[in-house]
Amino acid sequence: MKKLTVLLVILLLVAGCAGTKPKPPVTEGKNTKDVDEAHITVSVKDITFGVSNRPKFFKKDQIPADEGFVVVGLGIVFKNNNKEISYPIDPKFITLTTDDGQNYKYNEAKTNAVTGKGALKATELMPDWRLSGLILFDIKENAKIKSVSYSDNNGHTVKIDLLKGPTGV
Numbered sequence: 001m002k003k004l005t006v007l008l009v010i011l012l013l014v015a016g017c018a019g020t021k022p023k024p025p026v027t028e029g030k031n032t033k034d035v036d037e038a039h040i041t042v043s044v045k046d047i048t049f050g051v052s053n054r055p056k057f058f059k060k061d062q063i064p065a066d067e068g069f070v071v072v073g074l075g076i077v078f079k080n081n082n083k084e085i086s087y088p089i090d091p092k093f094i095t096l097t098t099d100d101g102q103n104y105k106y107n108e109a110k111t112n113a114v115t116g117k118g119a120l121k122a123t124e125l126m127p128d129w130r131l132s133g134l135i136l137f138d139i140k141e142n143a144k145i146k147s148v149s150y151s152d153n154n155g156h157t158v159k160i161d162l163l164k165g166p167t168g169v
Contacts (some may be wrong), residue, residue: 038052038053038054038075039051039052039053039075039077040053040160040162041077041160042158042160043081044156044157044158045154045155045156046080046081046082046085046087046156047078047079047080047081047087047125047156047158048077048078048079048081049076049077049078049150049156049158049160050076050077050078050079050160051074051075051076051077051148051160051162052074052075052076053162055072055073055074055145055162056072056073056074057070057071057072058070058071058072058073063110063114063136065138066138068140068141069138069139069140069141070138070139070140070141071107071110071136071137071138072096072136072137072138072139072145073115073134073135073136073137074096074134074135074136074137074148075132075133075134076091076094076120076132076133076134076135077130077131077132078125078130078131078132079129079130079131080125080126080127080128080129080130081128082127082128083127083128084127085127086124086125086126086127087124087125087152087154087156088122088123088124088125088152088153088154089122089123089124089125089131089152090122090152091106091108091111091120091121091122091133091135092105092106092108092122093150093151093152094106094135094148094149094150095148095149095150095151096137096139096145096147096148097145097146097147097148097149098139098140098143098144098145098146099143099144099145099146100140100143102139102140102143104137104138104139105137106135106136106137107136107137107138110136110138111134111135111136114136115133115134115135115136118133118134119133119134119135120132120133120134120135121133145162146161146162146163147159147160147161147162148160148162
């Protein structure tokens with residue numbers, strides 16, 4: 001019996017079931033950059049919206065773009081802070097604005113083709129759940145990203161200035 005107990009404990013330790021690392025706390029609210037140190041986030045109403053603080057600019061040999069454009073990838077994070085209500089989340093509600101005043105919507109076909117399972121997809125964000133994914137934009141070459149905004153049909157409107165930090169709109 002003692003051998004069986006020792007064997008069971010060893011198996012649990014190897015499988016990682018005997019203990020887990022505590023997850024880092026999710027910091028919410030205005031003017032925070034530390035949900036996971038990789039995103040700038042802001043909470044409006046029941047939703048926390050986050051954008052990677054370092055957009056990825058892809059070279060044309062990595063991901064092709066039309067002449068005069070470049071592909072930019074952004075990691076996006078959502079958290080439903082409501083304990084009872086779910087909300088529809090859709091990357092179509094996200095707009096990237098560059099320093100020249102141009103607004104860009106994400107490229108759904110390119111995002112799905114390149115990122116596959118890692119793509120942010122339209123879904124119902126369940127109460128107290130977190131969701132993340134990657135989306136791709138085609139923006140003009142030499143344009144600088146000024147801000148990323150999210151505005152859905154439930155009154156959640158957020159703008160994150162990648163130079164200044166988050167602000168609720």
